[in-house]
Amino acid sequence: MSITQDQQLTDIVIGDLMISSEKVAHVQLNNPLEHALLVLVKSGYSAVPVLDATYKLVGTIGKTVILNEILGLERFEFEKLSEMQVKDIMNTEIPTLSKDDTFMDGLKSVINYPFVCVTDDEGYFDGILTRRAILKYMRKDYYLSKNM
Ligand code: AMP
Numbered sequence: 001m002s003i004t005q006d007q008q009l010t011d012i013v014i015g016d017l018m019i020s021s022e023k024v025a026h027v028q029l030n031n032p033l034e035h036a037l038l039v040l041v042k043s044g045y046s047a048v049p050v051l052d053a054t055y056k057l058v059g060t061i062g063k064t065v066i067l068n069e070i071l072g073l074e075r076f077e078f079e080k081l082s083e084m085q086v087k088d089i090m091n092t093e094i095p096t097l098s099k100d101d102t103f104m105d106g107l108k109s110v111i112n113y114p115f116v117c118v119t120d121d122e123g124y125f126d127g128i129l130t131r132r133a134i135l136k137y138m139r140k141d142y143y144l145s146k147n148m
Contacts, residue, residue, distance in 0.1 A: 009141050014106050015099035017137060018118050018127040026051050026125070027086050029058060034081035037066050049117050049125060050090045057117050057125045059090035099126055103137070110134050 026049045027036045039048060040063045047062030069089050070080045095109050097118045109116045110131040118126040 012103040014097050014101045017133045018129045020127040021125050029087040031086045032082050033084045036061050036086050056123045057119050059092040061090045
């Protein structure tokens with residue numbers, strides 16, 4: 001994040017606020033669910049992006065969908081964790097942003113999602129924008145404008 005004090009809200013673009021790809025935990029299409037659950041539990045995140053072998057964004061996967069998938073009638077069917085892959089149950093209906101999108105585009109997109117993935121024109125993964133980053137920036141902007 002490289003935002004200067006005199007930058008207006010309208011000057012801010014998603015690239016200024018996003019967490020860049022190298023700092024984002026992700027899983028790959030062909031990973032077994034066991035690996036995805038491990039990444040989610042160890043990182044403490046509720047969901048992470050799913051990338052293909054070329055690092056293009058293909059979806060997201062979260063703890064709840066994995067636990068629902070392995071929930072049988074009377075027990076968790078843990079054997080499914082190694083039998084099934086991320087691509088079998090990941091969510092592919094996800095919004096995306098690009099680095100040049102505006103602060104307002106970001107604000108609208110995180111109303112319904114705790115984070116939104118950022119991609120380039122060819123679909124390669126650039127990072128994520130979190131609701132937290134938007135709220136933190138709005139709070140900062142509010143205090144700066146009060147002190148002007
Ligand atoms: P936060 O606003 O930090 O609570 O993050 C909200 C959600 O964004 C988390 O639950 C994760 O799903 C995702 N997230 C945030 N930071 C990361 C990260 N570094 N790597 C992967 N996912 C993340």
